[in-house]
Amino acid sequence: DEFAASFGWQARKAISEQAGVTSCDGIGIVIPGMVDRASGIVINAPALGWKNVNLLERLQKEFEGTEIHLENSGKACALSQVWSTHGAGSGHNDFVFVSVSDGLGVGVFINGELVRGRHNTAGEFGHVPLSIDGPICSCGANGCWEAYVSNIATLSRYFGKNTALKQPQPIEVSNFTIEDLISRARGGDGKALAALNLTARYLGLGLASVINAVDPSTVYIGGEITEAWDMIEPQVREAIEERTLTKELGTTPIRIVPATEHPRLLGAVALVTAPAYAAPKVA
Structure with a gap:
């Protein structure tokens, strides 16, 4: 939840700093670990200390109506x-x-x-x-x-x-x-x-x-x-x-x-x- 809130704040700040831009059509996030793209669950990301974290659900609360894509870094x-x-x-x-x-x-x-x-x-x-x-x-x-x-x-x-x-x-x-x-x-x-x-x-x-x-x-x-x-x-x-x-x-x-x-x-x-x-x- 803390990551999602921090990411949401930073993303909205970045959008607000772009002249003439008020929203984004989609968000792509790369994770250093295993990701179930269908469910949006980070299965295991040892470097982040995350295991079975439903990141998509948390991010969707921050960005309602925005398409969000998660992917493994490799x-x-x-x-x-x-x-x-x-x-x-x-x-x-x-x-x-x-x-x-x-x-x-x-x-x-x-x-x-x-x-x-x-x-x-x-x-x-x-x-x-x-x-x-x-x-x-x-x-x-x-x-x-x-x-x-x-x-x-x-x-x-x-x-x-x-x-x-x-x-x-x-x-x-x-x-x-x-x-x-x-x-x-x-x-x-x-x-x-x-x-x-x-x-x-x-x-x-x-x-x-x-x-x-x-x-x-x-x-x-x-x-x-x-x-x-x-x-x-x-x-x-x-x-x-x-x-x-x-x-x-x-x-x-x-x-x-x-x-x-x-x-x-x-x-x-x-x-x-x-x-x-x-x-x-x-x-």
């Missing part, structure tokens, strides 16, 4: 890739979008349709384990791919402590971002570069599993980590080639989508303005 990023290019090119028939941020989201397009699964939870590759004895993930399990490659994982590797723990952190840790770490790596900080390189290897190992499973025409990678792509690309590609099942799979094209292109935001826009791309046709 799927929204995949939708943004189609919408921003108007679906042009065969590469948009079969592709995967991997969004690396504080978590890890994956959206999969096959035969030109977004894969959702029976409960709209398809594509949760971020919670496929790289090791059952690995670091604890936000979902509570050990060794998930996300727990190795998220921004939080990279920062934790750099500081030698879990920066996601809900306890007081030194200010130099709590205010430190992945962009700061990348900047230090470029400046010659060996520890920062080592943290990035290890993240790159884990990213490549996970991508190999995704490529083996989906056989996409293209893999898109988004998130702040893309700012370091020139430094980490060799390690990512080496890991992919090492673990993919055929030579052809190991050379699957990878395209970078910079965080400055705001794929999650574009995905939210696509939910409202291009519903044809968001239609749940693939089970």
